[in-house]
Amino acid sequence: MSPIATIAVSGMKAASQRLEVSASNVANAMSTGALPNADGTLPAGAPKAYDPLTLVQSDVAGGGTQATIAKASQGTSASYQPSAPFANKDGLVAAPNVDLAQEMISQLVAKYSFAANARVLKASDEMSRTVIDMKV
Secondary structure (H helix, E strand, O other): HHHHHHHHHHHHHHHHHHHHHHHHHHHOOOEEOOOOOOOOOOOOOOOOOOOEEEEEEEEEEOOEEEEEEOOOOOOOEEEOOOOOOOOOOOEEEEEEEEOOOHHHHHHHHHHHHHHHHHHHHHHHHHHHHHHHHOOO
């Protein structure tokens, strides 16, 4: 595979991962859980809130990109839901910090990034075919 194609494929993989991360965050945006105790542990039998994910993208030496999925730094915050069975005495639960507007932007970035890298891959293929045709 040509270096151009390798770079484009790495971009397409990163775009796919970006979309997966965003879809997971949107799907679990309402997945609340118990607030941790002062020592960081959860009450016995209480569910844990969804920890939002983030995509960390970095350059690869020689070209391309590498994407790593990590937990978001500000994963949850206290939310008032007194009817939740695992709410604390103040009616608070842990809710994921998911910004749906930001997730929509992330999904659009993934869409356009994937499409742009697919066009690069197609152009690389066409150039290779032209070179092969010239040699024949």
